[in-house]
Amino acid sequence: MSSKPDITIAGAGPAGLACALSLAERGWRVTVTDPAPDRVLAAPSFDGREIALTHHSRGWLDSHDIWSRIPEGAISPLRTARIETGQDVPPNEAGALLFRAPEGSSDALGYLVPNHLIRTALHDAVRQEPRITVLAGKKVVSSSGNSDVARILLDDGTLLESALLVAADGRFSQIRQSRGIGALVHDFGKQIMVCRMRHPLPHEGVALQWFDEGQTIALLPVADDGQPGHLSSLVLTLDPGEIAALKAMDTATFSADITRRTQARMGQMSVESDRVTYPLKTVFAHRFQTTRLALIGDAAVGMHPITAHGFNLGLKGQAILCEEIARADADPGSASALRAFERRHRRATAPLFAATNGIATLYTHDARPTLALRKAGLAVADRLAPLKSMVTGFLMDRSHTA
Numbered sequence: 001m002s003s004k005p006d007i008t009i010a011g012a013g014p015a016g017l018a019c020a021l022s023l024a025e026r027g028w029r030v031t032v033t034d035p036a037p038d039r040v041l042a043a044p045s046f047d048g049r050e051i052a053l054t055h056h057s058r059g060w061l062d063s064h065d066i067w068s069r070i071p072e073g074a075i076s077p078l079r080t081a082r083i084e085t086g087q088d089v090p091p092n093e094a095g096a097l098l099f100r101a102p103e104g105s106s107d108a109l110g111y112l113v114p115n116h117l118i119r120t121a122l123h124d125a126v127r128q129e130p131r132i133t134v135l136a137g138k139k140v141v142s143s144s145g146n147s148d149v150a151r152i153l154l155d156d157g158t159l160l161e162s163a164l165l166v167a168a169d170g171r172f173s174q175i176r177q178s179r180g181i182g183a184l185v186h187d188f189g190k191q192i193m194v195c196r197m198r199h200p201l202p203h204e205g206v207a208l209q210w211f212d213e214g215q216t217i218a219l220l221p222v223a224d225d226g227q228p229g230h231l232s233s234l235v236l237t238l239d240p241g242e243i244a245a246l247k248a249m250d251t252a253t254f255s256a257d258i259t260r261r262t263q264a265r266m267g268q269m270s271v272e273s274d275r276v277t278y279p280l281k282t283v284f285a286h287r288f289q290t291t292r293l294a295l296i297g298d299a300a301v302g303m304h305p306i307t308a309h310g311f312n313l314g315l316k317g318q319a320i321l322c323e324e325i326a327r328a329d330a331d332p333g334s335a336s337a338l339r340a341f342e343r344r345h346r347r348a349t350a351p352l353f354a355a356t357n358g359i360a361t362l363y364t365h366d367a368r369p370t371l372a373l374r375k376a377g378l379a380v381a382d383r384l385a386p387l388k389s390m391v392t393g394f395l396m397d398r399s400h401t402a
Contacts, residue, residue, distance in 0.1 A: 002159040005031040005133065007332050008152060009166040010140050010175055012041050014115075015297025015314035016168030017122040021064055022322040024131035028332060031133045031160060032126070033152070038136035041123050048194030048276035049115040050220045050233040051311045052078060052207070058111055060315055061121075069121035070113060076223040077108035079205030086213065108205065112220055112233075118311070143175050145292030150333060164333035166321070167295050171283040171302030179293055182286045186357055190280040191243040192305060193236045196222060196273040197258060198229045199266035209306060214238075217262060218306070231272065234258060235305065237280060247275050280304075284353050288345055289338035294321055301349045304356045313349055320344045 007023055009016045012034035020030045034041060053061070061067040081099040101107050126132050138154040143165060145151065150165035152175075167175040176183065203221040210217040218235035225231060236246070236258075246254060251271055259269040283302035288295045297314040321341045328337035 004161045005029045006162060007164045008160045008162040009168055011168035013168060013297060014119055014122055014311055015318055017126050018315055019166055019296055019318035020126055020132050022318060024129045026326055029131050031135060033135045033138045033140060033154060035139040041136055044116045044119045046116050046273060050112045051115050051118060053111045053113055054312050057312045057315050066121045066125055069124055070117050074114055074117055074223055076112040076221045077205055078110045078112055078207055079108055081109060081207050083209045085211040140175060143178055150292035163331060165293050167293060167299045168297045169299055171298035173299035176285060176295055176299050179290055181290060184284045186282045188280040190237050191240045192278045192280050193243050193246060193275055195234055195271055195275045197232050197234045198270045198272045200229050201267045202230050203232050243277055247277060282357055288342040292333040294338055294341060296321060301353060316348060317345050
């Protein structure tokens with residue numbers, strides 16, 4: 001069996017589905033493939049991740065009829081981003097680097113939304129677009145491309161031929177590897193555990209990034225659910241052995257351990273969800289395109305989670321690709337369009353990727369001279385108003401939505 005859509009997208013994650021919608025709205029016939037069955041794509045389970053959406057991303061989701069599909073009660077405005085280092089919890093604002101929305105602005109820095117709800121909303125919108133076909137439960141066996149056509153073979157024997165193949169199959173992309181595109185992979189030798197915690201003290205819309213000695217803790221504000229107490233998403237980075245021990249703990253022991261690790265700053269913590277773990281590896285592809293192939297999302301750039309901007313960059317990447325395709329002469333896989341996409345997306349991501357990895361390396365190294373440098377760095381940064389204004393602008397990102 002064979003099919004000939006205009007464009008094929010491998011991967012029905014957020015970047016792949018968003019790209020399918022963007023392309024279909026421009027009149028292209030799009031086929032999306034994914035190895036997960038349709039029931040999983042339509043109703044993905046909770047995966048622990050809270051996505052920090054910029055204003056640009058919210059605008060894109062709103063303009064493509066996605067934002068209205070996300071339950072309003074699940075959206076938590078991000079009022080303040082707080083960064084700390086060291087074991088001592090600074091009193092009030094002393095010793096912490098704070099970012100807030102500009103004075104006089106009623107807007108939040110951004111919006112925290114559960115990843116599985118974004119995926120559900122995107123899938124729902126895709127299913128209602130007649131130009132998009134989703135082939136769920138189909139794994140890509142091989143891919144190739146020449147000057148005329150891109151081909152992928154699925155494990156059920158289906159051959160898809162199109163003018164362009166878009167790889168959105170994750171940071172360990174099989175398509176990227178099979179087409180001979182290497183990647184810079186930074187293995188931090190750590191694992192991440194994410195879960196929801198209930199606590200008695202309000203988070204007040206503050207996202208905390210705490211580079212403690214021997215561990216990195218993030219507490220992200222989650223919308224209240226009507227039950228006693230308040231909710232935060234815990235993102236804990238540790239050595240793999242420690243993560244394994246935490247995952248094996250019973251609920252009461254784990255909750256007590258997290259209360260200790262967070263120095264009870266939110267009161268007694270109680271775990272409210274599954275504990276989900278991920279390896280901490282970042283990826284930056286050597287190239288974002290080759291003959292009749294474009295890489296988007298984590299297949300192109302897999303960011304360190306301390307920025308919480310992987311999803312936002314994925315949305316921007318697919319938007320750039322669609323803009324360059326629109327400029328092409330009726331050929332979505334033209335070499336000139338793909339080269340223009342790569343130039344723009346590399347400019348937008350390379351400096352941030354390098355800076356993020358550098359900061360993550362510095363702030364997770366616990367030698368005494370480094371600890372002092374970390375503290376001094378935060379103190380200096382907090383006094384530099386232009387720097388704080390620039391970072392705040394990046395966090396909010398009000399750039400044009402395509």
